[in-house]
Amino acid sequence: xxxxxxxxxxxxxxxxxxxxxxxxxxxxxxxxxxxxxxxxxxxxxxxxxxxxxxxxxxxxxxxxxxxxxxxxxxxxxxxxxxxxxxxxxxxxxxxxxxxxxxxxxxxxxxxxxxxxxxxxxxxxxxxxxxxxx
Numbered sequence: 001x002x003x004x005x006x007x008x009x010x011x012x013x014x015x016x017x018x019x020x021x022x023x024x025x026x027x028x029x030x031x032x033x034x035x036x037x038x039x040x041x042x043x044x045x046x047x048x049x050x051x052x053x054x055x056x057x058x059x060x061x062x063x064x065x066x067x068x069x070x071x072x073x074x075x076x077x078x079x080x081x082x083x084x085x086x087x088x089x090x091x092x093x094x095x096x097x098x099x100x101x102x103x104x105x106x107x108x109x110x111x112x113x114x115x116x117x118x119x120x121x122x123x124x125x126x127x128x129x130x131x132x133x
Contacts, residue, residue, distance in 0.1 A: 001118070001119050004039055004041060005046040005052070006044040006045070007045050008046055009041055013084045016062075018080045025066050037057075037058070038124065038127055040056070054091050055092065055130070055131060058133065060085075062083055066080045088131050090132075095127065095130055101117075101120060
């Protein structure tokens with residue numbers, strides 16, 4: 001699971017890559033070919049307070065190691081190639097009671113503060129179904 005604004009997820013989908021946690025490599029190096037990848041978008045715009053609260057992209061990790069990509073002179077983040085599927089955005093609200101990785105349903109947003117994390121297969125499948133896959 002990666003967490004990014006809707007606008008950033010659209011760029012990732014268009015470019016076929018995952019970039020998480022402000023470009024750090026830690027999560028990416030643990031992702032293997034064939035692993036699933038889902039993005040959750042708390043907002044529509046980076047740094048904004050325009051709530052999106054949807055799962056906005058889903059795909060599978062492609063073969064290859066993480067790589068550096070120069071976005072600006074002072075920002076060279078790590079990326080990993082992802083094959084994204086055609087899918088619908090899925091609001092998190094209706095799924096909250098069913099998602100097992102959310103332990104405290106009253107503080108459901110807490111896990112997403114990590115920026116990226118692994119979720120159980122059962123949750124991946126539930127989200128995929130809610131996105132129309």
